[in-house]
Amino acid sequence: xxxxxxxxxxxxxxxxxxxxxxxxxxxxxxxxxxxxxxxxxxxxxxxxxxxxxxxxxxxxxxxxxxxxxxxxxxxxxxxxxxxxxxxxxxxxxxxxxxxxxxxxxxxxxxxxxxxxxxxxxxxxxxxxxxxxxxxxxxxxxxxxxxxxxxxxxxxxxxxxxxxxxxxxxxxxxxxxxxxxxxxxxxxxxxxxxxxxxxxxxxxxxxxxxxxxxxxxxxxxxxxxxxxxxxxxxxxxxxxxxxxxxxxxxxxxxxxxxxxxxxxxxxxxxxxxxxxxxxxxxxxxxxxxxxxxxxxxxxxxxxxxxxxxxxxxxxxxxxxxxxxxxxxxxxxxxxxxxxxxxxxxxxxxxxxxxxxxxxxxxxxxxxxxxxxxxxxxxxxxxxxxxxxxxxxxxxxxxxxxxxx
Numbered sequence: 001x002x003x004x005x006x007x008x009x010x011x012x013x014x015x016x017x018x019x020x021x022x023x024x025x026x027x028x029x030x031x032x033x034x035x036x037x038x039x040x041x042x043x044x045x046x047x048x049x050x051x052x053x054x055x056x057x058x059x060x061x062x063x064x065x066x067x068x069x070x071x072x073x074x075x076x077x078x079x080x081x082x083x084x085x086x087x088x089x090x091x092x093x094x095x096x097x098x099x100x101x102x103x104x105x106x107x108x109x110x111x112x113x114x115x116x117x118x119x120x121x122x123x124x125x126x127x128x129x130x131x132x133x134x135x136x137x138x139x140x141x142x143x144x145x146x147x148x149x150x151x152x153x154x155x156x157x158x159x160x161x162x163x164x165x166x167x168x169x170x171x172x173x174x175x176x177x178x179x180x181x182x183x184x185x186x187x188x189x190x191x192x193x194x195x196x197x198x199x200x201x202x203x204x205x206x207x208x209x210x211x212x213x214x215x216x217x218x219x220x221x222x223x224x225x226x227x228x229x230x231x232x233x234x235x236x237x238x239x240x241x242x243x244x245x246x247x248x249x250x251x252x253x254x255x256x257x258x259x260x261x262x263x264x265x266x267x268x269x270x271x272x273x274x275x276x277x278x279x280x281x282x283x284x285x286x287x288x289x290x291x292x293x294x295x296x297x298x299x300x301x302x303x304x305x306x307x308x309x310x311x312x313x314x315x316x317x318x319x320x321x322x323x324x325x326x327x328x329x330x331x332x333x334x335x336x337x338x339x340x341x342x343x344x345x346x347x348x349x350x351x352x353x354x355x356x357x358x359x360x361x362x363x364x365x366x367x368x369x370x371x372x373x374x375x376x377x378x379x380x381x382x383x384x385x386x387x388x389x390x391x392x393x394x395x396x397x398x399x400x401x402x403x
Contacts, residue, residue, distance in 0.1 A: 309391025
């Protein structure tokens with residue numbers, strides 16, 4: 001009777017072989033093991049708040065009374081602390097006004113449909129790897145009546161010549177800065193100004209998908225407001241770099257932002273109270289934003305040391321891209337299957353307490369895998385030699401590499 005009960009509950013009866021895992025179950029187990037090993041690791045290049053337990057996440061709000069009066073009334077439908085955050089973002093970006101949104105997906109749809117009403121052209125020129133094209137289930141087209149067209153699909157930033165020579169009119173040029181899926185790439189400052197000028201020549205407005213615009217000041221050698229000044233409107237995220245609970249902002253001319261708030265309501269973004277998320281965003285601006293340049297500088301040290309460590313270990317081919325990171329995030333490519341590199345990364349975390357590669361690996365071709373490396377405050381404890389040694393140690397867990 002017990003055997004039957006166990007079997008019906010999904011447990012194998014005595015003498016029976018367990019049913020093989022489905023592919024979905026296998027990947028879920030690997031993800032759980034990867035995150036568990038990362039959480040237990042003594043050293044890592046980034047302590048990602050989004051993977052922290054809830055108790056640790058709530059600790060982000062400790063001390064927020066230092067930069068916002070917690071005796072103020074709570075926000076209702078976008079007033080109070082929400083307006084304080086909007087004013088701060090507008091000032092940081094040098095724009096007339098800003099509007100808080102629960103998501104960037106909503107913020108950018110609203111921005112570009114508002115511009116479409118002004119230009120009379122709902123066509124949005126963007127990169128094939130831009131976030132709306134890859135991750136938003138055709139929301140521009142299906143929800144907002146916009147018509148995205150792809151300037152290029154090459155894994156690089158579009159060029160000014162491609163914008164000038166695009167074979168049809170468009171009302172807005174949207175530039176993702178940095179372009180995450182191409183390796184967190186940025187143009188040079190000269191290339192960016194030429195891109196903007198090319199769009200203006202086409203009588204188009206320029207919108208920056210600046211989810212990670214906070215990260216770009218070192219590469220461009222310019223302050224945030226000077227970078228944002230190139231665009232007619234800018235979207236920024238509060239969780240991607242600043243590690244807030246969520247949220248986004250759209251900044252631009254006051255008249256555009258006022259209309260955007262109307263559409264925010266229509267899209268369901270006029271949330272009753274948002275103070276926990278907004279306070280976490282203020283905490284990110286206060287505590288994390290000033291440190292981002294330091295992370296970018298150290299990411300270049302980490303990237304170089306990874307290359308050197310792989311070479312010293314005898315890895316036949318490895319690529320860090322960009323070779324000199326444009327921000328504090330970059331890609332690592334290795335000539336192994338996803339299962340092989342994933343197991344090596346997890347085992348290293350479990351066995352040494354050093355979590356070098358904490359993100360999942362993606363298949364990029366037969367026997368070719370890529371992962372993203374994030375460099376944050378935790379990485380500042382790693383010297384170049386630490387990174388080289390960890391890369392070499394990781395390599396010993398790959399097929400054909402001896403320790």
